[in-house]
Amino acid sequence: MFPPLTRAMAKQLYIETVGCQMNMLDSELVVASLRKQGYEVVDSPKRADAILFNTCSVRQHAEDKIYSALGRLKHAKKYNPGKIIGVIGCMAQKDQRLIFDRAPYVDLVVGPGQLHQIPELIQRVEAGGGQQLEVSLDRKGGSRSQVEQSFESYDPLRDPQMRPTPFQAFVRIMIGCDKFCTYCIVPSVRGPEQSRPPAHILAEARQLADEGCREITLLGQTVNSYKYADGGRTWRLADLLAELHEIDGIARIKFVTNYPKDMTDELLTAVRDLDKVSPYLHVPAQSGSNRMLARMKRGYTVEEYRDMLARVRATVPEATVTSDFIVGFCGETEDDFQQTVELVRASRFKNSFIFKYSERPGTKSVQLYPDDVPEDVKKRRNNELLAVQNAISEEDNQPLIGRTVEVLVEGPSKNAARDDDGSDALQLVGRTHCDRIAVFDGNRRQIGQLLDVAVYDANAFTLFASVVTAHVGPEVFQL
Numbered sequence: 001m002f003p004p005l006t007r008a009m010a011k012q013l014y015i016e017t018v019g020c021q022m023n024m025l026d027s028e029l030v031v032a033s034l035r036k037q038g039y040e041v042v043d044s045p046k047r048a049d050a051i052l053f054n055t056c057s058v059r060q061h062a063e064d065k066i067y068s069a070l071g072r073l074k075h076a077k078k079y080n081p082g083k084i085i086g087v088i089g090c091m092a093q094k095d096q097r098l099i100f101d102r103a104p105y106v107d108l109v110v111g112p113g114q115l116h117q118i119p120e121l122i123q124r125v126e127a128g129g130g131q132q133l134e135v136s137l138d139r140k141g142g143s144r145s146q147v148e149q150s151f152e153s154y155d156p157l158r159d160p161q162m163r164p165t166p167f168q169a170f171v172r173i174m175i176g177c178d179k180f181c182t183y184c185i186v187p188s189v190r191g192p193e194q195s196r197p198p199a200h201i202l203a204e205a206r207q208l209a210d211e212g213c214r215e216i217t218l219l220g221q222t223v224n225s226y227k228y229a230d231g232g233r234t235w236r237l238a239d240l241l242a243e244l245h246e247i248d249g250i251a252r253i254k255f256v257t258n259y260p261k262d263m264t265d266e267l268l269t270a271v272r273d274l275d276k277v278s279p280y281l282h283v284p285a286q287s288g289s290n291r292m293l294a295r296m297k298r299g300y301t302v303e304e305y306r307d308m309l310a311r312v313r314a315t316v317p318e319a320t321v322t323s324d325f326i327v328g329f330c331g332e333t334e335d336d337f338q339q340t341v342e343l344v345r346a347s348r349f350k351n352s353f354i355f356k357y358s359e360r361p362g363t364k365s366v367q368l369y370p371d372d373v374p375e376d377v378k379k380r381r382n383n384e385l386l387a388v389q390n391a392i393s394e395e396d397n398q399p400l401i402g403r404t405v406e407v408l409v410e411g412p413s414k415n416a417a418r419d420d421d422g423s424d425a426l427q428l429v430g431r432t433h434c435d436r437i438a439v440f441d442g443n444r445r446q447i448g449q450l451l452d453v454a455v456y457d458a459n460a461f462t463l464f465a466s467v468v469t470a471h472v473g474p475e476v477f478q479l
Helices: 021-035 060-071 090-095 097-102 112-126 144-150 186-190 198-210 237-244 265-273 290-296 302-315 334-347 364-368 375-400 414-418
Strands: 012-017 050-055 084-089 108-110 132-134 168-172 215-219 227-230 233-236 252-256 280-282 320-327 352-356 404-412 425-432 437-443 450-458 463-467
Touching: 012 021, 021 050, 021 084, 021 112, 021 168, 021 215, 050 060, 050 090, 060 084, 060 090, 060 097, 084 090, 084 112, 090 097, 090 108, 090 112, 090 186, 097 108, 108 112, 112 132, 168 198, 198 215, 198 227, 198 237, 215 237, 233 237, 237 252, 237 265, 265 302, 290 302, 290 334, 290 364, 302 334, 320 334, 320 375, 334 375, 352 375, 375 450, 404 414, 404 437, 404 463, 414 425, 437 450
Parallel strands: 012 050, 050 084, 084 108, 108 132, 168 215, 215 252, 280 320, 320 352, 437 463
Antiparallel strands: 227 233, 404 425, 404 450, 425 437, 450 463
8 A cells, every 4th residue: 555645745636527416425435535645626627636537327428528528638648747537437337448548648447336446546557557447347247246346335434525515415325226227327337236234324424413414315326225134134214214313413314316116105104204304205207108118127117106106195295206207218109208298297296307318338228229219309309398397396386485494505506606705695595305496695604504484486496585584474384
């Protein structure tokens, strides 16, 4: 091993993150480990001694963005030969040596299972060891146990400066995925499904609470599939939520992303009965057509999804539900698409994340089906479904006007952050227990607090509110 850098030797690190919350958490952990080696984070690659791109492979656009950024660094070492350039995360696991072929000046290619090795790999490059490649085994590259071990995790070093806010943090409770949807690359780049020991998760949550964190979001590719055998007890997500609920200092607990078939009555009861657990459920449907769901190998029918949603509404009436949809999947007809539109209309999701299908090399859909929906049709369907969802979101936000809701204040709004002049008074943004966004005028001392705000206007995306100095009514709504 190499000794850590002294303060006088501190180097500059630039890290750019593309993709999901899992990638955001990975970047936080990588930065924390490099800070122990004396690195400081900077906001420009030009100033950096080490540049890391934490990558996503779920959509082609995310990969194109990274290769474009690498292209702009082609001559970066001309004036600083010691500059380290690294590609880490899902695209690194997927493309491996192809990254070196396309960008020979890259020094590190590190998969998501080897991120803990980055400090040592950087020092190997600095010592003249040449390009470094560290990735996990292919899903068929050994026994399940061997593949699982190759997707290593590492100590949860945390870096508050890399979090969404100092008061909110992600906590990984499982890695990998065993669902093998035909369009999805995640099982290949994140490995087999593995749940973390409850004791490790609880210790990490207590540490975050001690650091002043008010809200934690539990992460897993299919988070409600969590299952861990410990002694004679088998833990499920509902059990974990009950234990996390008892941690002093944590005020809110969320969890994403959920798999429809694993939305058990036990879990819904926990959401209903545990006050700190947000009644907010992200449960991707992906399509409203049984034919498309079968092609996607989602493992459920539209009828089963609707039944799951009915159980959510019956058990947790105040819950908000959000979803994901893919339009233009292989062979999707206009009738298939209209069935998706109908599901969105009937389900009245709080919001939906809608994506145009793009082929991902290495997935089953590329092997099985032609990508035969024209791009202009994909775009039109994307816009149509988005318009339907946005209209529902705006309609369902209107009844909140005149109500008082509780928000966790996250910080300055985007407009305030852009025009920040350092004054104490500014526009703030917060989220309700059900993950609705509210903006209101306040002051910096309120950041990180739970506040009551009175809603006076709303659109599809935002509640506009004012801070309540005295209750305007008998009831504060957990919306």
